Amino acid sequence: xxxxxxxxxxxxxxxxxxxMDVFWRKGFSATSMAELCEAMGINxxxxxxxxxxxxxxxxxxxxxxxxxxxxxxxxxxxxxxxxRASIEALLMASAANxxxxxxxxxCMVTLSAVTELGCERLGALxxxxxxxxxxxxxxxxxxxxxxxxxxxxxxxAAIAAFYACVQHGMxxxxxxxxxxxxLETIARAxxxxxxxxxxxxxxxxxx
Amino acid sequence: xxxxxxxxxxxxxxxxxxxMDVFWRKGFSATSMAELCEAMGINxxxxxxxxxxxxxxxxxxxxxxxxxxxxxxxxxxxxxxxxRASIEALLMASAANxxxxxxxxxCMVTLSAVTELGCERLGALxxxxxxxxxxxxxxxxxxxxxxxxxxxxxxxAAIAAFYACVQHGMxxxxxxxxxxxxLETIARAxxxxxxxxxxxxxxxxxx
DNA sequence: GGATTTATTTAATGAACGTTACATAAATAG
DNA sequence: CTATTTATGTAACGTTCATTAAATAAATCC
Numbered sequence: 001x002x003x004x005x006x007x008x009x010x011x012x013x014x015x016x017x018x019x020m021d022v023f024w025r026k027g028f029s030a031t032s033m034a035e036l037c038e039a040m041g042i043n044x045x046x047x048x049x050x051x052x053x054x055x056x057x058x059x060x061x062x063x064x065x066x067x068x069x070x071x072x073x074x075x076x077x078x079x080x081x082x083x084r085a086s087i088e089a090l091l092m093a094s095a096a097n098x099x100x101x102x103x104x105x106x107c108m109v110t111l112s113a114v115t116e117l118g119c120e121r122l123g124a125l126x127x128x129x130x131x132x133x134x135x136x137x138x139x140x141x142x143x144x145x146x147x148x149x150x151x152x153x154x155x156x157a158a159i160a161a162f163y164a165c166v167q168h169g170m171x172x173x174x175x176x177x178x179x180x181x182x183l184e185t186i187a188r189a190x191x192x193x194x195x196x197x198x199x200x201x202x203x204x205x206x207x
Numbered sequence: 208x209x210x211x212x213x214x215x216x217x218x219x220x221x222x223x224x225x226x227m228d229v230f231w232r233k234g235f236s237a238t239s240m241a242e243l244c245e246a247m248g249i250n251x252x253x254x255x256x257x258x259x260x261x262x263x264x265x266x267x268x269x270x271x272x273x274x275x276x277x278x279x280x281x282x283x284x285x286x287x288x289x290x291r292a293s294i295e296a297l298l299m300a301s302a303a304n305x306x307x308x309x310x311x312x313x314c315m316v317t318l319s320a321v322t323e324l325g326c327e328r329l330g331a332l333x334x335x336x337x338x339x340x341x342x343x344x345x346x347x348x349x350x351x352x353x354x355x356x357x358x359x360x361x362x363x364a365a366i367a368a369f370y371a372c373v374q375h376g377m378x379x380x381x382x383x384x385x386x387x388x389x390l391e392t393i394a395r396a397x398x399x400x401x402x403x404x405x406x407x408x409x410x411x412x413x414x
Numbered sequence: 415g416g417a418t419t420t421a422t423t424t425a426a427t428g429a430a431c432g433t434t435a436c437a438t439a440a441a442t443a444g
Numbered sequence: 445c446t447a448t449t450t451a452t453g454t455a456a457c458g459t460t461c462a463t464t465a466a467a468t469a470a471a472t473c474c
Contacts, residue, residue: 003441003442004442004443005440005441005442006439006440006442007440007441008416008439009440032431032432033431033432033433034431034432043431044432044433044434045434045435047432048432048433053432053433054432054433068432101436
């Protein structure tokens, strides 16, 4: 059925992973085909045959990242029994994973295409990926209201926007060299807002 | 004394401002000399004579931004009577200024060199500029402890890191299209953490 | 006035960019 | 074995990149 013609001489997934690493570290515009070829250990024609173009490769790398790293960050979120525990798990997993210990620092999705509108399609892709994160938090909070964990008057959109914002900010801190401990400190500080945010009708102290 | 030779035919500050706009919108790597020349209304040799190189121009633009926009954001912070009011002013001014109404969205410093390490010197410059923001918050908190506004046991570094992180995150939200109201909602949510963070020895609820 | 200094325009520089022809190599199909 | 199909390496494609040489224009200095 399959395997007609000369077989591919490289591991497609490993090559994609190597490309992801370079893109993650340097961004789309600042990464050249030459760098990609060297990191992936293949020549340009092989790259084009397997992935289409530089932009297509970036898109594939972004999706690859979404499946791999995001899994580590959102796994605890989905498994946690309460909304509060979900958000704590999300922030703590972010703190654990964002520092660049054995990979580039910060979340590739968060940092992607923020400055580089060189390719419009890629920018839209990153925006959408970030929006999905906030939507997940919203959905979790909505469920918590339905479950009676949170009062009905709670401002779901505000809470989701806030914690998404903190998580995005943590990527920048990580990029600037923040270690796990510092990110956990930030996470705990953000969780200190929880009681104030989840008191039913009461307006937040800052209003 | 001055003004020997043929006088410059363009306004240096206006040209720098135009360059800042392009860099702010597209980032360093994704911006070409051709785009800069067109936006600035000058030819390449004039640009090189006045600013040195593309990287030098970016550095000048970043400093120009720091004086102009940061002023609007940090002005209220410095003038506020209490630490709490300073941080509220900082976040609210950020919410008011970050949306891209008559300029690119998000803070140029925050978004700068996040993805683009094409030029190492510029990356370091942006990291330093961001660190200065957090240092300002720390200094303000320290003063508040000295003044007796905050108890001595308060974790200054944690609070500063948290609010710096939120402010950085707001730039990403703004870049993704968040308007002033949404950013103000985030700011108020972040301020909801204030009581929990400034209770003296008590560990934050998330610990 | 002529000499000097600085800015501008035009045009070109070599290098690097992303991408692709082309010939060759390695597999299966018949 | 021959024909077909797919991948690979080499080498080139035309374009764009950041940068600059050279000639001209506009100001001050003496």
